[in-house]
Amino acid sequence: MRWLEARLAGGQDLVGPEVLHDWVEQARSKFDGATVTDFVPVLVEREVRRRLRATRGEVDLVAWARETAQRLLATGLPRRWAHTQGVARQAVAVAPALPPRDRPVLVASAWLHDIGYAAELAETGMHQLDGAAFLLRQGIPRRICALVAHHAGASAVAELIGLSGRLAGYADERTAVRDALWYCDMTTSPDGEPVSFAKRMAELRARRGPDDPVVRALAANEKERAAAVRRTEKLLAAAAA
Template sequence: MGSSTAEQLRESFVDEQIARLEERLRREQDVPPQLLHGWVEDARGRFAGASVTSFLPILVERLVRARLKAGAVADAAAWAKRLLENELPRRWQHSQGVAGRAAEIARLLPRDEGQVLVVSAWLHDIGYAAEVADTGFHQLDGARYLARHGVPRRVCALVAHHAGAAAVAELNGLSGELAEFEDERGVVRDALWYCDMTTSPDGAHMSFDERMAELRARRGPDDPVVRALDRNGDERAAAVRRTEEFLRRHGR
């Protein structure tokens, strides 16, 4: 057997082993398949040109599992950064502010609930990105994009309904489409709305009233988001008030 043939057989064996590794990790982990595949390929690329490849699957697994341990929050932040930082820098600043406030509130929640809140906060506005936008209704577009990429349904739903999306959907004739995602009621949902509606476009903290005034001035009276305030302004305010009461109960 020639050396080139032997090399091809070794490469084929390594390819098979890594494919099995990826399939196993996909079954074990609640991570979007495309994201997991990218991590596997990135890990493998670090050993490109290595003279010994027999241990490559083990090394790739170690790197990927280390990345998994970094947590869903870091992945969500990186994903949002990729989609928003260069294309929509102000939206990226806002998202960072929302996620920062969400991280503060998350400390008061059970660990899993806090993680859902922070992940949703990082991803809540990705529907504005060109790669994601479809209908022009950013909450729905973001939620559908995340669902296609295997993100947990609860996070998708929180993104879909944040900031009173139902009223905007009604004005745009998209209520049926938004109904693909359940609108949960509770502390996490209220907190996400609160974080979004008390953070300026530049990521600074501001009061709810200031944020609503800013939104009206920036978008103008004919924008569906502004028109929706006449329908759901009270619902938004109630979510903010409940979150403020929750924070007061915890001494914040």
């Protein structure tokens, strides 16, 4: 199958030769017991090209997420854009600990998590919901919309400001991807620098003040935020072992 790998490699730059080799072998193994093998190379090529098309879609989604966040935040909200870039860097570092199908979901969600702060998207005043609603209108996968909607303990904030009904329209998946997004956000400062969870929470309280709904919601969601951070730290430790 080396000739097939060379042929496939010549028409794409999305994955490296080792990954391509693995994909070819995985596709070929489906036909190990076949009595007629004349069409196996054609079927293997078809399967690998299907995976390459799916990968192209994932790459395009992440690129769109980055460009959209930059368009909405970089000029009007430069500090928020700096934070977003830092969260995305964290996501790229964390992503290899997740299954391959979940990696672009995390990175795209990281780029998009705070776009709801952009003035042109403001509708409810709750950035998680406003960002998710915009993404839904753009046809972005509902899973990413929901991750954006629920990040940073959004349910407790929504309860305080009377938007729980709106938030209920998005499923809170409570998975390692959701934890990782929260981790990336909760360990990145407003200026985009890595920071401990404790320092991030202290900075949030100092910056927003005790009457802000986000700070008031910490009474309900700070432990949940901390648990997501701990679970992601364990995931990263296991992946590094």
